[in-house]
Amino acid sequence: MKSKKNKARFGKRLAVALIMLLLIGILPAGAFAGSAPTAKSQAATSAASGKNVVAYYPSWATYDRNFQVMDIDASKITYLNYAFANVVNGEVTVGDTYADTDKFFPGDCWDAGCKRGNFNQLTKLKQKYPNLKTIISVGGWTWSGGFSDAALTDASRTKFADSAVRFIRTWGFDGVDIDWEYPVSGGLQNGRPEDKQNFTLLIQKLREKLDAAGQQDGKHYLLTIAAGASPSYLQNTEMGKVASYLDYVNIMTYDFHGGWEQRSNHNAPLYADPADPFPDKSTFNVSAAVDGFIRAGVPASKIVLGLPFYGRGWTGCNSAGNGQYQTCTGTPQGTWESGIFDFSDLEANYINKNGYTRYWNDVAKVPYLFNPSNGTFISYDDAESIGYKTSYLKSKGLAGAMIWDLSSDRNKTLLTKVYNDLQ
Known part of the structure; x- marks a missing residue:
């Protein structure tokens, strides 16, 4: 007993001494921290401190839309995902050279070596909002064709992951978002059956690299x-395994219906409507998608719920039921x-107008x-429906909300609603 008491006293004295050293600044605050946080610990930390607001900014917003990086209210955003980088010859590459790295903005210089374009604007935005993290989103619907080859072998996966690390170090991003639409099937180019397992291995390799x-740079990337939100996405992936390597899974809980169908329906219904004649209505809704990912083994604390800041429309619709279904x-x-309407356009020209x-x-x-008069039906989300979805994600213990995309909400009506609900 005496030996144990002496050890206990020594332990207490050591703890007090270490605390005193920390308080007077001799030891750095992180002196006893372990290695860079894993995906699991990073997600848990963020979830404990509040819900995340993940917002996508598309490179093409800089053109005719004239919605620039400098127009973003980053005070209301946790993670800003820039869309998109391309996959060329198995490597992550700049997607739109002019918009991303070459476009001249006020304050930029023309000298050799000067940084310009949206990537430089993102750097300036982070200087203004130090808590903001920027993530490069790779692929998207148009540029997902190279993923299957990149994921095919250990050598190709290593090549891809190494290029991703070079990309974020070169351009100052805080992480990588993989938007493969879609493994095995779907998108503009069908993949391979083995994409199901190779997707897991690709994400594992990315996490490793x-x-x-991050260990070298003193940060967590x-x-x-x-x-995808459909059941087929879960069938074609190993989401329980994939999620173990990820910080977050941003589910694209929208585009359940659209102009590719000949019957009007809802872009992002929260729940299934028994009156809906669509045969798969029980799975084509937000709640069913989230439940599917949780059953597949994705922790609720890693799921980020997608919110569309746009609507989808049909025309020449029968007037019965006010055009619905x-x-x-x-x-x-x-x-x-x-067939696609920005929310700010709906605000200005459509909602109870014209x-x-x-x-x-x-x-x-x-x-x-x-x-x-013209049989036009438009399904969309507004502050009321967003409120139901933010309440839903909080009740499910989800990590936060994801926005596609910022350029569709110029008045920041929906962004402010999301931020106020989740702050």
Whole structure:
């Protein structure tokens, strides 16, 4: 007993001494920290300190949309995902050279070696908002064709992961977001059956390389994915295994319906509506998608819920039911492309304006617009439906919300709603 008491006294004295050294500044605050935080500990830390707001900024917003990086209110964002980098010859490369690295903005210099473009604007944004983390999103619908080859062998996966590390070090990003649309099948180019296992191995290799770089650089590099919300995505991936290497899984809980169908429906219904004639309505909704990922082994604390800041429309729709769940003849001209409407455009020109009346589906918990004179039906999210979704994600213990995309909400109406609900 005497020996144990002496050890206990020594332990207490040592602890007091170490605390005193920390307080007077002789030892750095991180002197007894372990290695760079793992994906698991990083997610737990963020979840404990509040919900995340993950927002995508697309490179093309700098063109006709004229929504620039400097227009972003980063005080309301945790992680800013820049879309997209490309996959060329198995490596992560700059997607749009002009927008990303060459475009001249006020204050930029023309001399050789000067940094310009959106990437430099992101650096300036982080200087203004030191808590902001920027993540490069790789792939997307258009540029996912190179993933299957990149994930095929250990050598190709190593090549891809090494290029990702070089990319974020070169351009000052805090992590990588993989937006492979989609392993095995889907997207613009079908993959291979073995993508299911190779996707896991690719993410594992990325985690390994990012952690090694983080050890050298004294920081934790984030690794996330944008995941499809349909049951087929879960069938074609090993999400329980994949999630173990990730900080967060951003589920794209939108685009459940759109102009590729001949019947009007909702872009992002929170719950299934029994009145919906769509045969897969029980799985094509936000709640079912989240439950599917949790059943697949993804911890709720790593799931980030996707929120669309845009609407989808049909035209030539039957007027029965105020255009909801009706056969239609096509898609109307949207804000920038056919059938897709920015929320700020809907605010200014459509919601209870110009012949469009707002209605509410109290089962699916989403609004919609209908104009009987031209048969145009538009499904979208607004502050009311966003409120139901933020309440839902909090009740499920999810990590936060993901926004696609910032350029669609110029008045910051929806961003402010998300931030206020989750801060």
